[in-house]
Amino acid sequence: MRFHDFDYRDLPRKKFSVFVSSTIPDLVDERRSAYEIISRTQNIPIGMEIFHATHLKNGEYLREKVREADIFVLILGRRSGGTASSGESYTELEYEEAKKSEKPILAFLIDGDSFKYSEPTERLENFREKVIEDDWSHVQYDPDKKDDFNIKFQHSLYSETSRLIREAYPGWVRSEPYDLARSLKTLPHQISNSPIFDDLIQALSKLELLAERTNRDVDEKFAISEFFWDKYETELLLNSDWKVFFEAGSTIDFILKKLVNILDKKSQFQRPVGRLQIFINSVISKLILDLREKTIPSIKSYSYFPDPPIRERYGKTIGPLSNVGDVPAVQYRKTGIQDASKKSQQRLLTELRKKLNSDKSMCLISFTGMFENHGYAPFVRSYKNVLFKRSLFEHPSAKVVFADGAKWSNPTRNLDGIYMIFSEAEWRNLLADHPICFIVTTYRTPRRADLIEFFVDGKKFQLFEEVKGNLHLLHFSNQKFREKVGVDFKGYNLD
The missing domain is CATH 3.40.50.10140 (Toll/interleukin-1 receptor homology (TIR) domain)
Incomplete structure (x- = not known):
């Protein structure tokens, strides 16, 4: 295969x-x-x-x-x-x-x-x-x-x-092999018995948490990836010299995989000049690109940003932030960003500005969740991820945020592991001043109505919507985003 x-x-x-x-x-x-x-x-x-x-x-x-x-x-x-x-x-x-x-x-x-x-x-x-x-x-x-x-x-x-x-808690698995090494026994004999390939397989098996996330809400993630490329394929691949950062995350891995499938098919019929430059911090996304079968002329280049080392379990690179110490969420809520961390964050932002040094730049981002009681401000579950996300939003690139409907609510567990990336006021200013859009999936009509009330009525975002069966795909974008990206959606539906 x-x-x-x-x-x-x-x-x-x-x-x-x-x-x-x-x-x-x-x-x-x-x-x-x-x-x-x-x-x-x-x-x-x-x-x-x-x-x-x-x-x-x-x-x-x-x-x-x-x-x-x-x-x-x-x-x-x-x-x-x-x-x-x-x-x-x-x-x-x-x-x-x-x-x-x-x-x-x-x-x-x-x-x-x-x-x-x-x-x-x-x-x-x-x-x-x-x-x-x-x-x-x-x-x-x-x-x-x-x-x-x-x-x-x-x-x-x-x-x-x-x-x-x-935490490797016991559970239930199908009778088929669960761990990656055993499930790859179908590989050719020369590969499955090679000590070099065995090392690679063992390295991949450490990404179990990432594999588990890629297997959740699969239908929604496929739908999001198709929805995104239906809207942005022409602009990103043919019209301009775009530089796009794909942040590590299971949904965005699906989007990268969908891009490769699109370009594999296109390369059979046309050979457009390579214009798209891709930056990634996901080891899985990097492998998807490295191991593609055909040369894809539409991609001008792709590379890691930031540079390794790679964080095990999550399979992503965080560059200068790898040396930042962890800060408990309780302490972070009291003191905010630590002075000792600011230098590393600034180095990351400087590197990002060198990579995405174009008006035609875009970051694809996801969060752990959005806190409803704090103006839908985003949160994550690690201090280093706070620093990483803040660096992305301090860059003037267009932002596309992906989230399923379940993420748009209050955290249901205690707040010990919750890190708010921005204050409610900071988030409100970002939504008004930065080019940003949200692509959201939800099966629930009440959640759809809440999001429309927040974005369209409250923030004057434009809505474009598609419905696939019971799944609503919602695209909210502000005016600055549409001007920067050059894509406008007409005839959106609010019924």
Whole structure:
């Protein structure tokens, strides 16, 4: 199989079984949504709906199922539910077993006002207070706000499964080989038995976190990559001498892969003069370009920016920032950028200005998420990434930010690992003063309406939209971006 023909959807990934604990009559919608999200993210839902009726009041059976699960989810609403022989509710029994078994616990509680309005029993109040005091990563949601639970549940599950994979937590895999070295046994004998290639395979196997991310939300990432190149192919490849930085990230790896596929096909019929210069800090993107089968004349050059070393697990280069020490998020929120880091960040920005030294320059960027309560200002999960992102935004290039709809909400876990890149005021000024656009995917109509209200009504961005099945692809751009890039979208739809 040729490297550039590889389909990321073929990657095996670890799955986790998720036990959903709650009362049923009052939380039918939440349970249905939880099951759908667990299944859609290729994990395995476990709950009362799949138990035999004779097992529903068997306390030991329920405890056993909790012990077998990888993740325990508690959804606590307005009811206590049935009582086990021990005097506990079945939901509390399952929760205590999850604690005893040291399972990762995600707790979702209806917000305080909704809870008090329901006139809860003393037993339910005590249970709720216990969950809060246990200091799990509990999330409160508004049951009357459509999609609030869905968004928060999806974000929490994504964060937790990503953490478990990073920490090599046991899970479930298909019967096919999971690790990269074994899955490449189909390579020719001379390659699979070569000590040189074995070193390469082992190096790639260290990028498990990156591989896991490229296997999430694959359909959305394919749709984003097609949507982007449908709009920008002519301008970036034929009309001008563009310099484009592809920042490391699973979505942007898909966009680079789509570009190579486009150019491979075009090279069979035409040989345009090479005009596009590409800069990348992703080892996977670099390999995609290095191992392409055909010479692609449309690309004038491509190279790393910044230079290696490469950060393992993430497979990206950060240049001068590799020598910057980590700063805990709590300290960062108090003190901001450390003086000792500013020199390294300035070196990175200087190098970026040398690379993207043209009016026709563009950066393709992604974030961990966008904080709804802070004017959708972006956040990441490492101090070095804050410095890297700030350098990109201090450069005058056009910015294209890619994000699925689940990223446009408040962080659902505690803020210990959250680094806001900009203050709300800084972000507001960037949206007004810098050439920037956002390409967003969302399946949810309410999320679409929220984004339109923020960007179109509030920030005067222009919207262009496509719908593919249930997936909305939204392109928001400000006037400065359209003037710089030279692409304007007419007849956009706000219905």
